[in-house]
Amino acid sequence: MPRSVLRFVLAGALAVLAFAVVACGGDDNNGSSSSSSTTKATSSSDVGTDNTKAANVEGKKGGKITMLAGSDVDFLDPGHSYYTQGYMVVYPTQRTLYSFKPQDSVKPVPDLAASDPEISADKKTVTVKIRPGVKFSPPVNRAVTSKDVKYAFERFFSVNVGGQYPAFFSSIEGAPAEPTKGVKPISGIETPDDQTIVFHLKEAAGVPVAAALVMPVSAPVPEDYAKKFDAKNPSTYNTHVVATGPYMVKNDADGNTVGYKAGKSIDLVRNPNWDASTDYRPAYLDEVEMRTNASDANVASEQVLSGTHMLFDANPPANIIKKVATEIKDQYVQVPSGGYRYFPMTTTIKPFDNVNVRRAVLAGFDRNAARLARGGKFTADLPTHFLPPDFPGFEEAGGYDGPGFDFLSKKNEQGDPALAAEYMKKAGYPSGKYTGNEEFLMVSANVDPNKAQAEVAKAQFEKLGFKFRLRLVPQDAVYNDWCQVPEKKVAVCGGAGWFKDFVDPQSMLEPVFAGYTIPKSGLNNNMAQLRDPKVDAAMKKAALLDGPERLKAWGEIDKMITNDAPAVPFVWDKTTLLRSKDVNGVANGYTTTWDFSFTSLK
């Protein structure tokens, strides 16, 4: 065979192989604006499977489901777990004081608690009644009392356990300001009887503290059993955890969680001491096997879609989301992720101290391009303010249409250069563009999609005449070593995100935009360093409110912050969950994961 012919044949073969791969993958090249998705995909119930309907189905009892997950839980210990993967195990295995039904991710319901929390008139005391008849799983095998909840809080503040959100409960009287060595009593938590727990607060923080009682820390921990594990540093209760929920991590007679293989699998089986009459969960399944090492999301997604008895934990690749949204349609559920992603502009660095410069940035910013960098219209909605969809205060802040500012509206999803120029002129730049010569610093993670979204952001700023140096660093250094450290003079963080811990608008806005939260030293969550006295005053006032007034007040604060333009909000994420055809998958809008306690086989 002549050499040239051979080359031609080889080239052809390579081309065929390349086409084969392209056919296997698919793309998500949505160049056009997608305002329709931002208006249409408004809630978990109108995309993919109807989650509310699925949750109301009387499921088939029994059976086993395998969940493929790309990563392991952080911790099984409810006092230490803080991330979604961990919550996926904590909530079906533990009974927190309050929790969320899959049908309603806004209003928590009593779980271990017998009724709603009682908040005193001065908002300084929160009293919770504990439901009788709830028992710990083997080997503890005894009824839960209020003292078990008290101990759960006390151990949470110890360095051995390492509770990761002490700030939410720092207003409890006697709550340690720094982690304790060993478990120490907290004077502000009282247990007058076995069924009552009282939280005494230093300030009028009853509403946010009561809202935070949905967090895993409120799950009871039996001191008599856990003490010996908690005495170690770090605590080894994580591998001896006992359950109060319908499921438990498979364990042996000594309480060793033999069903947990770190980085490999978690085997959830029925808790023999769970009494269905004390719980709102139906708990149809007999067993759930979580494979926490399904490392390739493309392959795992396809396995779930074409297989049986399977779930995929969260957010498959964008090409798979597009495929299920446009072709398969009934094998997925989407729930709002309960957060916002944004590019903070440091308001202490000139010219970003000028509100009209910041508004110009928002007006000219192609937010759809940034969304494409994260996967496109099937993965997120484009924000018009900060409080995310299906969250208290969202409608009060303007809903999907937003508060009505022209620089952040549905009309300029792809950026409006003319409007941006107008704002630049108002800011004192007659040409409509920035004319300074300094180079600003932007910091981002060095992996996609964060890297890609930061590159988009850099291009948007450069359209307005700014010169930026994009510094790419490892993901775990972006915030701790750069964006949250004011001394580093990062002008724009190349992507930040704030997601709910519990369902209260104060927790979504105050840590990120209140001027009084900026610490003198240490890590700063208010990356834009916004110090607006009006916003600060409104926040302090709204913190004391309750009910509809509270939502209205925080909705107004969201509008005030949006008007200050301290950041470019660029996506409201949606979490996409996949299931096999024979699974009635039910998602929980609070944890934004599958709810094993409601999911069943068809």
Add this chain to the structure above:
Amino acid sequence: MAAYIFRRLLWTVVLLLVITAVIFLIFYVLPSGDPAKLRAGRTPSPETIAAIREQLGLDRSLPAQYWDYIKNLVWHFDFGTSYTNNQSVKSLVFDRLPNTIFLVLGAAVIWFVSGVVIGIVSATRRGTLWDRVLMGGALIAISAPVYWLGLVSLYLFSDDIGVWHVFPGAGSYQDAHGFLAKAHTLILPWLVLAAAFAAIYARLLRSNLLETMSEDYIRTARSKGLSERRVVLRLGVRSAITPVVTVLGLDIGILMGGAILTETVFNIDGVGRLAFDAIQRGDLSTIQGTTLVLAFAVAMMSLLVDILYAFLDPRVRY
């Protein structure tokens, strides 16, 4: 020979100590992220970070931290505790090491045998259609990234998501029990992992063999009437294969540290995947543990190759 092996083992110990020091410096002096901050959750106070730093022993001087690490490693064979899930790093690594060894050794047999056979055929039939087809195929195999090849092979041949249900799919390895069942689930990963290596070995052996076959002693052997088969296999290949064995040893050693892409695509719990996850989570102690295993594997394979040299090449004496 025994003295040589003993000397080499001693040097390996020294080498590993140096490597631990280098790894320690890289990950603790120039860390990508502070493990204490990563563990501290949202809105941590400086006091919280300081307490965690103390808990992890990160508040101590670097020499003290290193001494503790080495002491625990040598005295107790303790690799430390994972910063992200409190698990013993030793159990994490040694739980996964057999899977990686099985994957790598199986693939190594395939790539070595097929690489040698293809190399010999190509060299002995230089310029023919056979040579061109085999070397063309080798070029394609080298050009195809492992990750891509793995995905394509799964989409075509796996028994769950494949077009043709031929081989067990991703994740089947952990369900299989027993040597044969596990080996069956590894056929596709072995072939994928071996493809590029086989191609490289084939090209390497071909060029070595062509060079060897033009040596004087080969001509002499032919003139003495030895059969071509005997000349090629006994004289030519024996000489040409020595550098291939060197590369084989190093390749196996490196892959013991993790065939990350193959383990990822086929969902095999191996050391590579553990290392990758640890890097993503900033879990320094686990990164240290996996790196140490890699270093040890490379050192051991290098020693093994040097010993093999003596058998392959009579001129080599220790």
